[in-house]
Amino acid sequence: MELSKEQTQEIIARRVAQEFHHGDVVTLGIGLPTKAVQYLPPDVKIVVQSENGVLGVGDYPDENSADARIINAGGTMVTLSEGGCFMDSFMAFAMMRGGHIDITVLGALQVDAEGNLANWCIPGKFTPGMGGAMDLVVGTKKLIVAMEHTAKGAPKIVQKCTLPLTVAHKVNMIITEKGGFEIRPDGLYLTEISPYSSLEDIRQTTDADFQIDIK
Amino acid sequence: MELSKEQTQEIIARRVAQEFHHGDVVTLGIGLPTKAVQYLPPDVKIVVQSENGVLGVGDYPDENSADARIINAGGTMVTLSEGGCFMDSFMAFAMMRGGHIDITVLGALQVDAEGNLANWCIPGKFTPGMGGAMDLVVGTKKLIVAMEHTAKGAPKIVQKCTLPLTVAHKVNMIITEKGGFEIRPDGLYLTEISPYSSLEDIRQTTDADFQIDIK
Amino acid sequence: MAEIISAATAIQFFKSGQTLMIGGFLGCGSPQLVIDELLKTDLGNWTLIANDTSTPESDRGKLIVAHKIKKALVSHIGTNPQTVAQMNRGELEVELIPQGTLAERVRAGGAGLGGVLTPVGLNTDVAKGKPIIQVDGQDFLLEKPLKADVALVYATYADKYGNLSFYGSTRNFNAIMPLAAQTVIAEVDKLSETPLDPNHIVVPGIFIDYLVVRGR
């Protein structure tokens, strides 16, 4: 079965949403990770922090409530959830680095079997900068990489990252449209195979050694 | 002429008040230094910062306006001047250490010819703690020690402090009821002799070498 | 969402031997109700991190009088003769910390930093035994972060989400201690029925675990 880009992203976002528990404070990378909140069960309310100084990012505004003074880190206008608040960058990052975030979900260019993550630079080609990504990953209690399994067919889960790192030895979990992995003290484990993939498919599209411990 | 304690303090406070310029942001130690604001010329408005989180300390409140939630660092109820604000301890000390205070006036147990100041501890006898004093002195643009010239007859201006220091090499000026001193790169200078004293009197009650450069 | 509890209930989060941060500058912005409840228990042997030990009749000062503190990390003890007496008798260990350094150390603990590089205390007794780090030819003391098991703070206003704001000079250490403790209890004057204005919140609710509301 061939998945469209949209379908692929929805599969990943839906799976990420299952990782959230009621009351969790989470930070979400721009793009795919942000979509996960759309698939939360109705009884699970989470608090989304955005590095630009919003705690309690709410829905996207309609025409009437749109206000350019309330954006998320991607520059998109958002609303504030009831009980949320605004803060400066200094507090926003104290919150992250200080261990006050339960779950962080980020995309990756590469992620490896040791839990290293690269997502801010392809030397000579693409250097948007790390923005808040390096801070987002340091203090969080759980770091999930959510991404498409491959980029133009090339594996993004590798034995050892070759791109400049965002953080070393910190990723706890990888979620793609093909399955789920955990990074444990003794290495990478495949813990889930998606209905849209197979062990064989995952072996072929993953450039890292992994053990298997399907839950 | 024998001065009462009250007269002595008023002489010092009046002289300190002359050091303030319109718009200065100042921090004042508990006790005598705080009294200086009573003697400001009417056209000189200063902003008094109090380390417990008040910028723009105003007059003492009357019975009706007294509020235990607005105090100065001495624990005395105060009011807030128009244009002032409240802040947390973290900001209050950033303001001091960061060089945003124009003048700091503190009392001393000892002050010496090198600009060292001791005002928080007499070992074995008296250890109230430094409170904010060590921070108050570090970033300020001008540090004035305002104190009675002697304590029970013993000189407080000494060649070298023997008590634990509050800060090293930082005092710019000393004001007592007997006169005024400046600490310059090449040592201590007597720059003023009060009408209530004489050079001879100052020599006898000062335990430090000083040069004379009366303004 | 912060849980609203009584002062008597709050004592369950304290254990003997813990490190406690308690907000307040003398009596201003100092939690009181929970301290009065703690005084009724035989809990103690605490390390106290606070601006000062207040007065013998008030808040943190009462904990000193009741001999519940074994060590105090504070900037000032001059207003509580009991602290001085216990220190001189060797019953209470006191680490005197410059007030601004104390604020930075608490915030460093709460913000995941490795310490504070400050010029305050250089060439004084405060520098004894502490590393000096040179940055661009200038010396700075390395002061370590502070953390606590429980922070007990005051706020003037709260909402049910745990968001806090302050009136007057009550803010002091109450604004930073909630970042640096495992469990955070805020004693508040007024619980707002509606959420506090999101533009005026000083302590975001996610830092606050429990609210004790005065006058209830």
Place this chain on the structure above:
Amino acid sequence: MAEIISAATAIQFFKSGQTLMIGGFLGCGSPQLVIDELLKTDLGNWTLIANDTSTPESDRGKLIVAHKIKKALVSHIGTNPQTVAQMNRGELEVELIPQGTLAERVRAGGAGLGGVLTPVGLNTDVAKGKPIIQVDGQDFLLEKPLKADVALVYATYADKYGNLSFYGSTRNFNAIMPLAAQTVIAEVDKLSETPLDPNHIVVPGIFIDYLVVRGR
């Protein structure tokens, strides 16, 4: 007391070659009027400290397009292709700084600290050439304080004393940069006739030298 000036008048406080801090996160909470005036001058050769270089059409981004920046210390340049292009051609030096580290460095500069000890960037390119300080067996990067000649920030509300407060997510770096610059200019949406509520002030007026009021 802050002096109220026009955007055109504000340019007198800028000189070529200075280090400038400019507030804002992309276009949100970004000063604009003074930047538009700066674009009319032949001033430039500036070092820019900011969260990002915005977009080519907006605020800080326009300064890049006009080749007025020789060096940028920022956390993100991905939204301004001109920054990337000038960097790749070697016309613009870019130091990419993790955003939280940037915030801490600015605040350290403004608060008289010797630097920041952060775990962020360890074992990455960010750590290259920087001292690593061990505290209790854990490694931290030593990141140096930042200061500027001029800080140009935005605020939603101001009063004549220069006190500032913010609406929404406009606060970002605007709240900390005023501490770290020699001259501080705030561009504000609304100048209040009466003093702002002293309990809700984010940036105390003593940090602000000049106010430029929008719509005047």
